Amino acid sequence: MEFFLGHYAYWFIITLLCIGLYTVLFKRNLLKQVIGLSIFQSSIILFWVACAVKWNATVPIYDHAYPVEQTSLYINPLPHTLMLTAIVVGVATLGVAFALLIIIYKNYKTLDEVELIEEMKKW
C-alpha cells in the first residue's frame, strides 16, 4: 500500500501513458489517434516534471537566506525548461498532423483507417 501511495504521481503518469498508447494503436479513427498521441506526449512531459520534484527546496532564484553553496535548497530548473521545448515540439507535431488530416479528408471524405486502406487498394 505504501508503495502505491508513495508513488501516486507515477501511477497516474503510467495510466496516462497506457491510455495514450492504447488509443494510438487500437483506434480506427485517425483523429482519435492524434488525440492519443497528444496524451502520450503529455504523460512523458509530466514524467519529467515529476522527476524534478524536491521537497523543502525553493525556486531557483538567488535568495540571501539560502547560500548558493547549498544546492539542495534550490530546485533544479533544467527539466522544466527542457519540457518547455518538448511542449513546443509537441505542438509543431500536432500542427503537421492536423494539416495531413485535412488533406486526407479532402481526398477521401473519411478519416476511418479501415475505409482508407480500402480506398488505397483501389488505386
Next chain:
Amino acid sequence: MVNNAPALIPVIYLTTCMLIALTRLRRRRYAHPMALTAAVLSSVVALGMLYHVIRFGSFHYHFGGWPPPIGIEYVVDPLSAFVALVINVVTSLVLVHSLNVNKVELGKKVVPYYSVVMLFLLGLNGIVLTGDFFNLFVFLEISSLASYALIAVGERGSALAAFRYLIMGTVGASFYLLGLAFLHMITGSLNMADIALIIPHLKIGENPALHIGLVLMVVGICIKMAIFPLHGWLPDSYTLAPSASSSLIAPIGTKVSSYVLIRMLFFVYGADLVSREIPVSTVLAWLSAAGIIYGSVLAIAQTELKRMLAYSSVAQVGYIGLGISMANPLGFIGAVLHILNHAVMKSCLFLVAGTLRQRMGHSDISRFDDSYRVKLPWTMAAFTAAAVSMVGLPPLAGFFSKWYLALAVIENSQWVLLAVILLSSLLNAAYFFRIIEKVYMRSPSAGGLAEQEEVRLGSGEPGPTMLLPVLILGTALLLLGLFNAVIVNVFIKPMIPLGM
C-alpha cells in the same frame, strides 16, 4: 576560426531556409540554385572539418561560451565529421538531379519544398554534430517533421503514408524522450561525454533506471531507423513520396538514426555494457537478421521499382544494425562503411527511378525491356553498377562493407548470422538481376503504347542535370570499392572508440 566551423553548417541551412521562403515574392526560379548552394557550401565546410579532425584531432564548439556539462556543445570527432560529409555530398548530388524532376512532379510547390528540404538537412546535420542528448531530440524532431512534409507532397495517398509515418515517428521520439528522462534521473547530466564518464561509476545491478533508459532510447531510435518489426512506416512513405523526396530521404534519413545508435551504444554506454551486462546487442543482432531476410524476400515480390527499393532499404538497414550489434571493431568498420556505401548506392538507384518516371512515365518493373538500354544507355549503366554493388560483387563498394560484416560475424562465431549474410546476397541478386536481365535481354513487347508515351515525354538521355549526378554516383561506387582500404585506414580506424 576552425572552432566555429561546427555551428556554420546549421547556420547556412537555417538562413537559406528563410531566404528561399522569400523568393516566393518575386523570383521563384532562384529557389533551386539557393538550396544547391547551401548544400555545396556545407559540403565544403564538412570536408574542411574532416581534414582538420584527421590532421589535428577532434574539436568542440560551446554555445554561448558555456562550458560543456552546463552548456550545449557541438562535437566534431572523426565519426561525426565523416557522417556530416556523407550527408552533405550525397544531398548536393540529389539536389542537382531534383531540378527537372520537381518541375514535372511538383510544379509551383517548389519554393516551400526547397525551404522544407533545408529544414530537413538542418535537422540531420544537427543530429550528427551535437554532443547533447536533449539537443539531439530537438534536431531529430525537426528533421522528422520536415520529412513528413516532404513525403506528403507526393502523389495521391502520400498524405496517408506521411500520417502513419508521423504517428510511428512521434511515438519513437517520445520513447527516446522517456528513456532520456530515466538517464537524466540517474546521471543528472545531458552531455554525452559527461554521461559517458558517469556511467562506469554506477553499479549496474542496483540502478534499474539505467537499464530502462537504455532500452527505451534504443527502441525509440530503432523506430526512426526502421529496424525490422518497427519498419511499418517505411515502404509506403518511400513509394508514394515524390521522386526527389524519396531519393533525398532514403539514402540519409535512416543512416543518421544508425549514427545515433552507434553514438549512444559505443560512445556513451560503452561496448562492454551493451554487449555483456545488458544484452541489447544480442536482441539487435537477431532483429537485424530477421529484417535482412524479410526485406529481401518482400523486395523480390514487388513489381514497382520504388517499392522494391524501399523494401531493400529495410534489408540494408539490417546490415548496419548487424554490424553495430557485433560490438567489435570489425563490425564497427562494417557498419560505418555500409552507412557510406548504402547512402551512395541507394541515392543512385532512387535517382534512376526518378529519371525513369520522368522519361518513361512509370517505374513498373514488369514493363521494362531492352528499349531502355537503347534510350538511356548511361543511366542504365549507372543503375547496373549500383545494383551489382548492392548484391555485393567486388570490386564495387557494396562488397567490402559486407566483407567486414562477415569477418565481424566470424570473429563472434555467430554462424547462423553468417548464413543470413550469404543468403541475403543471393536474394539481392535475385531481385536486382531480374531487372538487369529485363533491361539488357528482353526484346520490346507491345510497342504501340510505349511509342505514344515517347512522343509525349521525349526520348533519349535526360539533360545533364539528371544524368551527371547518376553518373558521378555510379563512378563513386567503383572508386569507393577500389580505395576502400584507404577509407578504412585513414577515416574509419581513428573513429573506433577506446575499449572496444
